[in-house]
Amino acid sequence: MATVKHRDSHRPIGREDLPNDTVSLARTLIGKVVVRDLPEGRVSGRIVETEAYVAGDAAGHGYRGMTPRNRSLFLERGHAYVYLAYGVSYMLNVSSDMPGIGTGVLIRALEPLEGIAIMRLNRGTERLRDLTRGPGRLAAALRVDRSLDGLDLCREGPLWLASDDHEPGEIGQSTRIGISKDADRLLRFYLRGSPFVSGPGSLNR
Template identity: 65%
Template sequence: MSYRLLKRNELPLDTVALARFLIGKIVVRELGDARLSGRIVETEAYPVGDEAGHAYRGETPRNRTLFLRRGHAYVYQAYGISWLLNVSSEEAGVGAGTLIRALEPLEGVMWMQQHRGVEKLYDLTRGPGRLAAALDIDRALDGVDLCRKGPLWLAQDAYVAPKIGVSARIGLSRAADQKLRFYVRGNRFVSGPKNLGA
């Protein structure tokens, strides 16, 4: 595949704009001699001041990587079960992030299947916990600079999303009505109810 590293100055300095911008971009995971990658087809924004966001009550040892300048990984464990990948999205010292909710697998599908214990391509990376498991993402990658080539980085190719849908975020009890979820309309790897969104 032909793609290039995303540079930090290409990332919008705004959480909602970044969540939309990342649709169609590529997450690359380097594992020794193996490369796994997937196209981002669904994101959710958690902007500054969002009561549903992990940065809402300020910086803590657990969420400190959300306060790094835009383009760093914030990896946390939800309900003690699944790891989730987020991208810090503002200036240094300002806490906000974008959750990567779903990927379309591109490279390293065999490795993803082994990591997940699942054969069906459709189920490998459809959802934030699934994609993190497929790419072997855990707390060890928290704070990684995604704008430098390393174990985990962001890339771009010539792909342009045909149409981006917008909806409320999934599974929230607070700030649940805000339309801060972005996704590629019609893409089978998008998570959530099929009738959700516009």
């Protein structure tokens, strides 16, 4: 069962605390908290699954250079890159390198912490395990859309990254999910044993 944390336990993550390396950032974000402040209250979840999209990665949105759609991916590390996948689901990413590089970390799953009732309304489901298990689900639960694209996640605002005194458990590593290019690279990270991790069981051992 998710443990609800008091809002004062969340501290914004400074940019200086984020590794200037995409793979290291994907690992570092496991156990950190995504905070979404909405008019009706705060919603938050602990990151339990990420994917890294590194420089020269054919599966990355920055592979062919900057466009109006992906420009936020090229911002300094710690900014939100939000895109609509297949015209259906929004995806929340964190830019991960120096300005102009175009790499990022996809937030794939969260453990719900605060605002669970709000998440259930946003998602239209009561099932706790399914509220934020998968990138499209978590974006819907937190009401993340393109209006948040480019936001600085290293300071408090409508959407931000936080840390607390929580120590994550063992971190697993696997290939990424749902891609066809550079699909064999071990760039997905997840909290072993978490029921909120997405993907098939064969990747979550």
